[in-house]
Amino acid sequence: xxxxxxxxxxxxxxxxxxxxxxxxxxxxxxxxxxxxxxxxxxxxxxxxxxxxxxxxxxxxxxxxxxxxxxxxxxxxxxxxxxxxxxxxxxxxxxxxxxxxxxxxxxxxxxxxxxxxxxxxxxxxxxxxxxxxxxxxxxxxxxxxxxxxxxxxxxxxxxxxxxxxxxxxxxxxxxxxxxxxxxxxxxxxxxxxxxxxxxxxxxxxxxxxxxxxxxxxxxxxxxxxxxxxxxxxxxxxxxxxxxxxxxxxxxxxxxxxxxxxxxxxxxxxxxxxxxxxxxxxxxxxxxxxxxxxxxxxxxxxxxxxxxxxxxxxxxxxxxxxxxxxxxxxxxxxxxxxxxxxxxxxxxxxxxxxxxxxxxxxxxxxxxxxxxxxxxxxxxxxxxx
Amino acid sequence: xxxxxxxxxxxxxxxxxxxxxxxxxxxxxxxxxxxxxxxxxxxxxxxxxxxxxxxxxxxxxxxxxxxxxxxxxxxxxxxxxxxxxxxxxxxxxxxxxxxxxxxxxxxxxxxxxxxxxxxxxxxxxxxxxxxxxxxxxxxxxxxxxxxxxxxxxxxxxxxxxxxxxxxxxxxxxxxxxxxxxxxxxxxxxxxxxxxxxxxxxxxxxxxxxxxxxxxxxxxxxxxxxxxxxxxxxxxxxxxxxxxxxxxxxxxxxxxxxxxx
Numbered sequence: 001x002x003x004x005x006x007x008x009x010x011x012x013x014x015x016x017x018x019x020x021x022x023x024x025x026x027x028x029x030x031x032x033x034x035x036x037x038x039x040x041x042x043x044x045x046x047x048x049x050x051x052x053x054x055x056x057x058x059x060x061x062x063x064x065x066x067x068x069x070x071x072x073x074x075x076x077x078x079x080x081x082x083x084x085x086x087x088x089x090x091x092x093x094x095x096x097x098x099x100x101x102x103x104x105x106x107x108x109x110x111x112x113x114x115x116x117x118x119x120x121x122x123x124x125x126x127x128x129x130x131x132x133x134x135x136x137x138x139x140x141x142x143x144x145x146x147x148x149x150x151x152x153x154x155x156x157x158x159x160x161x162x163x164x165x166x167x168x169x170x171x172x173x174x175x176x177x178x179x180x181x182x183x184x185x186x187x188x189x190x191x192x193x194x195x196x197x198x199x200x201x202x203x204x205x206x207x208x209x210x211x212x213x214x215x216x217x218x219x220x221x222x223x224x225x226x227x228x229x230x231x232x233x234x235x236x237x238x239x240x241x242x243x244x245x246x247x248x249x250x251x252x253x254x255x256x257x258x259x260x261x262x263x264x265x266x267x268x269x270x271x272x273x274x275x276x277x278x279x280x281x282x283x284x285x286x287x288x289x290x291x292x293x294x295x296x297x298x299x300x301x302x303x304x305x306x307x308x309x310x311x312x313x314x315x316x317x318x319x320x321x322x323x324x325x326x327x328x329x330x331x332x333x334x335x336x337x338x339x340x341x342x343x344x345x346x347x348x349x350x351x352x353x354x355x356x357x358x359x360x361x362x363x364x365x366x367x368x369x370x371x372x373x374x375x376x377x378x379x380x381x382x383x
Numbered sequence: 384x385x386x387x388x389x390x391x392x393x394x395x396x397x398x399x400x401x402x403x404x405x406x407x408x409x410x411x412x413x414x415x416x417x418x419x420x421x422x423x424x425x426x427x428x429x430x431x432x433x434x435x436x437x438x439x440x441x442x443x444x445x446x447x448x449x450x451x452x453x454x455x456x457x458x459x460x461x462x463x464x465x466x467x468x469x470x471x472x473x474x475x476x477x478x479x480x481x482x483x484x485x486x487x488x489x490x491x492x493x494x495x496x497x498x499x500x501x502x503x504x505x506x507x508x509x510x511x512x513x514x515x516x517x518x519x520x521x522x523x524x525x526x527x528x529x530x531x532x533x534x535x536x537x538x539x540x541x542x543x544x545x546x547x548x549x550x551x552x553x554x555x556x557x558x559x560x561x562x563x564x565x566x567x568x569x570x571x572x573x574x575x576x577x578x579x580x581x582x583x584x585x586x587x588x589x590x591x592x593x594x595x596x597x598x599x600x601x602x603x604x605x606x607x608x609x610x611x612x613x614x615x616x617x618x619x620x621x622x623x624x625x626x627x628x629x630x631x632x633x634x635x636x637x638x639x640x641x642x643x
Contacts, residue, residue: 233436248478248480248483250482252480254478255469256474257469257474257497258466258497
């Protein structure tokens with residue numbers, strides 16, 4: 001049964017005066033944290049009554065079991081005595097409690113540990129953010145340069161990496177990505193077909209759904225969807241792998257061994273994506289057309305043969321090659337943003353998560369920017 | 384008495400200042416490590432011991448001062464020369480830092496594969512030998528995640544010794560190990576030093592280990608942000624008057640006795 005707080009308090013703590021200027025705090029009963037803390041306010045009220053005592057003493061004769069709640073109370077009393085300039089006689093306290101209090105006071109409070117830097121004015125913060133941003137661009141360019149040098153060394157056959165790592169990377173961002181690319185591309189194909197069908201059917205031109213899906217997938221959507229899938233799947237994985245290696249000092253171990261982490265870790269991943277992205281993109285084009293054909297035959301009543309004949313008629317080799325080329329560039333973007341964020345990872349486990357997140361964000365932003373630039377350039381070239 | 388001074392200097396650190404941006408970690412560090420020394424970098428937690436080690440192996444750049452290996456100025460060297468120098472180092476990291484995607488044999492074999500013309504079979508043979516030296520015979524095909532922390536550390540030592548380095552750097556070799564394994568690792572380091580003639584630089588705050596293996600040292604003090612002592616740890620214990628050094632080397636036992 002839990003006693004009433006006020007009754008409990010009066011039974012645990014009472015005040016008595018001894019020899020004129022000494023205030024005795026009589027501690028009694030069991031002090032448990034689960035009964036809540038007793039604040040020093042009672043003592044402050046007691047001190048307000050005249051005559052003002054000059055010494056504080058304790059009487060623990062009736063004290064039962066106690067835990068941190070008593071320690072906290074005594075610490076608060078001591079602090080109060082310190083501010084009110086009262087002498088304290090700790091003799092009456094149990095020995096264990098005295099030692100705990102001594103331990104707590106052994107190291108002076110670190111005043112500067114709490115110091116939070118004063119909030120800088122807006123102009124300064126904007127300036128600092130801008131400088132940090134330009135630095136990050138510098139870092140990106142430097143990383144790009146280092147990757148280019150590593151690729152150059154790879155071309156002349158002088159790069160240091162393990163062939164098995166390259167093979168594993170190729171398997172990981174090639175064969176292992178097949179399932180998700182199949183699913184997403186097929187669905188994107190059907191979505192494109194549905195969107196086109198609603199409009200084209202009004203003019204009795206449903207057959208042109210095949211053109212729409214074929215050209216759309218080949219020129220842009222195939223490469224784009226593959227890139228976004230791979231940014232989420234492989235880019236994040238690269239950042240997490242390299243970030244973890246950074247945290248566990250495995251990257252340091254490579255550098256101090258005289259093995260360039262750029263060649264050993266980044267190169268296989270970049271090459272794997274450059275090689276695999278075009279294949280995945282081409283496969284994604286086909287799956288998209290298949291999705292379109294499913295809608296064409298299932299909803300619009302076109303035969304498969306008619307649909308594929310129309311697709312072959314509409315899509316040129318140039319469309320397909322253009323898309324495949326774009327996907328290769330997206331591959332470089334994904335690999336570089338993944339590896340860059342992994343290398344920039346901080347030294348703790350939450351930083352690895354941040355690295356993976358920012359790898360995906362960076363990757364997708366640059367992919368969309370690149371896609372826009374391609375559209376512009378291809379348009380100017382009349383392609 | 385001065386046998387130590389007769390051996391040639393192997394590592395010289397002059398006026399080294401270490402800083403992260405504008406925050407100075409340590410300034411004006413000067414010491415010389417002689418060939419065959421077991422040199423201990425000691426000091427309290429957070430005093431910058433590991434940071435000093437990271438400067439010595441080129442993972443961090445000094446804010447001022449220089450680090451020389453023999454006559455070779457490591458701080459001013461271009462990346463290519465530096466890489467050549469790095470191959471003469473072996474580094475044992477705090478948690479082993481074994482490459483998680485490779486087996487122990489591959490971990491130890493990688494430097495051999497990269498820097499020698501040995502055939503894969505010979506690489507494997509040497510890797511197995513190095514693992515046997517650290518008591519890990521039969522664990523060649525285990526992955527780092529499948530073995531205990533102490534074993535990972537020993538495997539890390541095997542990897543650090545793969546190319547028979549002239550200088551072996553160890554970052555807190557005995558931290559996180561039980562007293563017996565820690566003693567074994569200390570003995571192993573001494574054996575390897577004696578048999579291969581290597582110089583060893585150890586970051587440590589474990590007194591037992593410091594007195595067991597160290598014959599030269601530098602003491603970093605986090606408060607004053609500089610080195611406050613150097614030399615043989617046993618002599619520091621006997622003769623150094625600085626209370627901070629003395630308290631560290633005696634586990635502050637006098638103070639404890641006084642207050643108890």
